[in-house]
Amino acid sequence: MTMNWEQLLCADRLGRRPAKSEEGRSPFYSDHDKIVFSGAFRRLARKTQVHPLASNDHVHNRLTHSLEVACVGRTLGMRVGNALQEHGELPEPLLPTDIGDIVQSSCLAHDIGNPPFGHTGEDAIRNWFQKEGAAYLEGLDEVERDDVRLFEGNAQSLRVLTTLEYYQYEEGMRLTYATLAAAIKYPWTATPSVRNQRPKNTKYGVFQAELDYFHEIAERTGLLPQGDDWYCRHPLVYLMEAADDFCYGILDLEDGLEMGILGWAEIYDILRPIIPSEQVAELERALKRVDDGRKPAVVRGKVIGALIDSGAEAFMRHRQDFLAGRVTGDLISLCDAPVRSAVQAAKDLARDRIFNHAKRVELEIGAYNTIGTLLSTLCGAVDALLSDPSRVTYKDDRVLALIGRNNFHPSVFQKTGHYKYQALMAVIDYISGMTDNYATNLAKQFNGMGEVRY
Incomplete structure (x- = not known):
């Protein structure tokens, strides 16, 4: 049993929407434009690639890194597209540029869910929920608990694409199935990876909240099932991953x-x-x-x-x-x-x-305190709302307003699962969407030491 390029390059859009026909751009290049114009992509300009809060303007941030990866990925995709066409394996009426557009779009999106401070930010969120914030996970199912305490930027990227940007909780950016599948680097969920039951232990690409979308994407692109909530990778993921490795490695x-x-x-x-x-x-x-x-x-x-x-x-x-x-x-x-x-x-x-340079290590340690301050304040307010709305203080109310009260309206979660799980995910959405600068300044504000910003 094998996959086939006709399904793998499906141009229909999430939500079972038919592909759009637009003059001057393919459905896959439309994906590229949607990602570039999104707020989540724009904020990558002030997120860490390697060096947190770097003052040197020549040092890469997540945005410049993603753009460079996309350039390499586009060329790599077009080269493969040309070769497939020469071998008579590229379905008509698709062109080699379509392969390039899909890989380019998946490269642009590959880090779009990364929190402030890069991989240190990921670990800081995990660390807090496994220690100081462990009590907030009581009452969650094991699979939901693992999503939160083992937060993963790759899964957050899929969440940004399918849930958070543009049409919130209604298929998000509504990208093509091909681009979405090519952007899922680890097509499985958290709990089995923790149990060493997946190819990459501790890495995963799908939260429980996006599980239905994940199955829809896999079904429409013909990914081969490998187990419960687990599919093989889309072949173009390997090109996206290689472009990323080439760029950050060099x-x-x-x-x-x-x-x-x-x-x-x-x-x-x-x-x-x-x-x-x-x-x-x-x-x-x-x-x-x-x-x-x-x-x-x-x-x-x-x-x-x-x-x-x-x-x-x-x-x-x-x-x-x-x-x-x-x-x-x-x-x-x-x-x-x-x-x-x-x-x-x-x-x-x-x-x-580089990663062990003293200045970088100092900033990383500070990132744990910044993330911890944010989570403590935000989760405290959300916990008051969930356990007993009458306990919500004026401060709690101000915190909830900052996150956005619409993120906690019961109607939002009726179709997306466990209310407490979704509320905690909304907190993580808010923090992971922050830039390094905003997270640092907001933590200072929460501690009463911030500067006035407008």
């Missing part, structure tokens, strides 16, 4: 150079093996004419070009395995040895030297 090193954490020589030692040998002599002559800060721009195009060549070739070589759901690793593991080694070496260097 471009994080550029940030390290910009901030004086790394030297050019150690970066070039990693990149040199994947540059085509016939280009090296001329490239190194060009490198001698510029200072270290400009050298990444000289080699970047050649490095990314080599990564795309390797990724596209690996995908086509294993395309039948992707369609059969047999691939358990990632696309980079199928690339040629120099690319595999370079990407892994870049990740290792970033982990050892």
Whole structure:
């Protein structure tokens, strides 16, 4: 049993809406535009990529990272689309650009649910609900409790796309099924992953709140079922994931150079093996004419070009395995040895030297206190509302107004599940949607130490 491209590239929209025919853009490029114009995407400009609250304007944030990943993903997708067309495997009337548009859109959306302070923010939310906030989870089903105490930015991204943006609680952005499926990096739920019953332990891509949408997406794109609430990945997920790995694996090193954490020589030692040998002599002559800060721009195009060549070739070589759901690793593991080694070496260097840099660690620790302050204040008010509305103080009422009282109206949750679970998810929605700056300033305000902002 295998998947087929005709279903996988379904242009119908969430909610079983037929594909729109628009002059000048495909349904998949329409997805691109919807994501770009969303508030959640715009806020990525002030969310951490690697360095929280960076004052250096040249350092990547989540927005610049997502845009760069989308550029690489679009080219990677078009290369695969061209190859599929040459082999007679791309269904008519679809074009190679449609594959590029789907991958580009999924790349734009891949981090759209990340909270402030990046992965540290994710862990700060988990840490608080597993410790100080554990009492707020009483009364939830196990699967609901795991969603909250094991908060996952990937699942929040699907929630932003299908629930929160544009048509709130009514299919969200109403993207095509193909783009949504290509954006679900981990197509399973929280509880089995915690029990080591899924390919990637502790990672998952779907909250209970979006489970019906998830099954609808999987059904319409023909994803192969693997178990309870679990499907194989959409083949284009591997292209999105590879584009992300190429960018953060290589471009994080550029940030390290910009901030004086790394030297050019150690970066070039990693990149040199994947540059085509016939280009090296001329490239190194060009490198001698510029200072270290400009050298990444000289080699970047050649490095990314080599990564795309390797990724596209690996995908086509294993395309039948992707369609059969047999691939358990990632696309980079199928690339040629120099690319595999370079990407892994870049990740290792970033982990050892950049992620553990003292200034970054200091800011990460502060992020736990910021997130903890926000959750304590917000969950306290929500708990008062849920347990006994007569207990709601004036302060609680002001907090609920800040989140948005419409998020707690019973009619919203009648069709989406357990009221307490949904109320806690609304709190997480509010916090995960914040920028680093807003979260920091709001925590100061809650502590009576903030500056006046309008």
